[in-house]
Amino acid sequence: MSEVSTATVDVGELTGPVRGPVSVPGDEGYDAGRSAFQTAAWHRPDVVVSATGPADVRAAVAFAASRGLPVAVQATGHGMPPAARGGLLVDTSRMTGVRVDPETGSAWLAAGVRWDQVIHEAAPYGLAPLSGSAGHVGAVSYTLGGGVGLLSRRYGYAADHVRAVEVVTPDARTRRVTAESEPDLFWALRGGRSNFGVVTGIEIDLLPVARLYGGGLYFAAHLIPEVLAAWRELTATAPEELGSSVAMIPFPDLDAVPAALRGRLLAHVRVAFLGTAARAERLLAPLRAIGPEPAGGLRDMPYRDSGSIHSEPPVPMPYHASHALLPELDDAALDAVLEVAGPDAPRPQIAELRHLGGAMARPPAVPNAVGHRNARYVASMLSAVDSSGLEAVRPLHRRFRAALEPRGLGSCLNFLYGERAGVEQVRTAYEPRDYRRLAELKARYDPDNLFRLNHNIPPA
Structure with missing residues (x-):
């Protein structure tokens, strides 16, 4: 607490x-x-x-x-x-206004808007936001925390595409903050999130994306090591138009789960490609050769269906998570994932590897506080918390972190949850120089740390 x-x-x-x-x-x-x-x-x-x-x-x-x-x-x-x-x-969940301006290729989002609403409003104009894998996630907090989206390898972090922020600062004053009006605060908000006030709305770029080729390929548990190796080879040379991840998922034996997946441990390779089906299939041929399950599949789809790629459940749940940003995916990192989520894991957990890099590795047109742009992968682990509580999963997470953190670059603000999101962990989400600047700006705009019930950056 x-x-x-x-x-x-x-x-x-x-x-x-x-x-x-x-x-x-x-x-x-x-x-x-x-x-x-x-x-x-x-x-x-x-x-x-x-x-x-x-x-x-x-x-x-x-x-x-x-x-x-x-x-x-x-x-x-x-x-x-x-x-x-x-x-x-x-x-802010009641603040759900969205205004799309097709002439400027932008949208204004109120603080409580979810991505599926933005996608719906932008689609008639052939436009799309830099949304994430789940449409039920709040758009504003996601964006100001960085925002690793389905199209981020091609277009960068969501925070790189913010044009203006409306924020209520500790003096209860509403400010419209832009690169021209208050450049320091604009830099800090895009990456520093709620440390400087309550953001009531943001103006973002929309992208000229109406469709993509994507979906998911499922692989049986005994193929997981081979799938991870092939996916690593794919991402080593993948073009920026290809965004992908691979998750190891122990699907529960429940009626709500599709029959082909129910009660099985499977690898799920997720694909979002801004190009033709033929080019995508050439890139994915080594994975196809391993032998995916009949379930799932890839198709040309409108961007409004992009939430089906990861198919993340929209139902609230208790969970515990750990992650690390990695400069490369070496054998030791793959071994760490296999230990907690592979076919020989005694109690498999959900683990995921996401491919970063591309446009995310380049400085944005207007600098912001998002850190670790040299990260090429994020490795994460998520455990559902049942009646046995957190103690049942903490040892697995400690081993996972111990294996990854020595070779890691730090953390990503949007992947820091709960007890793992204290001040020292938040510090690891930034480059040291940027963290010092954030703490100095915090002292200028919020010296009493009124906004501290968050991923907190104490004032310098």
């Missing part, structure tokens, strides 16, 4: 200026306001303000600042920091 409080907060001063629901522990709407996709540990604030727009956010921040209440912000709660007790939580 990052904060401990037993305060009783008088919210009478909020009921007038705030249009959305305001709740405290014991109120009927309290749990709805703090609910998150990650169900292992929710925030337990002293007060929740479910904002309907920037005016509600301004009132909430002014209220919190006047009482010394630390502030958290949450839209969907996918990539949660350590769970907080106390303070004020700004719930």
Whole structure:
């Protein structure tokens, strides 16, 4: 827990200026306001303000600042920091406006918008956002944390394509921040996320992408070592138009799982290719030769169907995760993945390797705080948390991290969850020079660290 409080907060001063629901522990709407996709540990604030727009956010921040209440912000709660007790939580999930401007190839997104909504609004114009693998993830937090998308090898991080940020700073003032108006704050927000205020909306680039060739190939458990080796060879020379990952998934034996996958450990190679089917199949021929399962498959698809590539479940769940950014994928890294998720693992967990590089390795047109652009892969492990609790999976995660971190570059903010998202872990998401600059800017814009119930960067 990052904060401990037993305060009783008088919210009478909020009921007038705030249009959305305001709740405290014991109120009927309290749990709805703090609910998150990650169900292992929710925030337990002293007060929740479910904002309907920037005016509600301004009132909430002014209220919190006047009482010394630390502030958290949450839209969907996918990539949660350590769970907080106390303070004020700004719930932005009701702020769902999207405006697409096809003339400028851009979109304005309110703070609670999810990617599937942006994809839907942009598609009629032959445009697409730099969205991630799951449409139910909040777009703003994802983008300001960096944003590794399906098309990022071709176009860069999502944070590289932000044109403007609307943010409420600790003085309860709304600022429209751009590279021209406040270059330092604009740099910090794109990568530093909620450390400098409550972001109420962002303007982003849309890309001229209407379709792609993609989907997934499934491989039986005994083929996993061969699949990992072939995928590593593929990514060593892959063009930037090819985004891919490979996940080892122990599918549960449940009716909700397709019959062909149910109760089996499988490797799932995910593909998003901005090119022709023929060229993609030439690149993927070595993987095809290994012998994928009949389930799954690749096809030409409109970008609005891109969420089907990873097919990540939209149901909230409790989980524990670890990851490392890697400059290369050596045998030791593959061995670490196989130990926790391969066919000989005593209790296989979900593990994934994502291919980075390409445009993500290049500096953006307007610099930002996103770190470790020299990373070529991210290796991650995720464990569902059941009735046996975190202790049942912690040893596996410790071994996974011990194998990868000595050869790793650091971490990615959007992959830091829960207890692994403390101050020292957050520091590893940045280059040392950039972290120092972020801490200095934090001291300028938020010297009291009002915004600390997050992936926190303390003021210098």
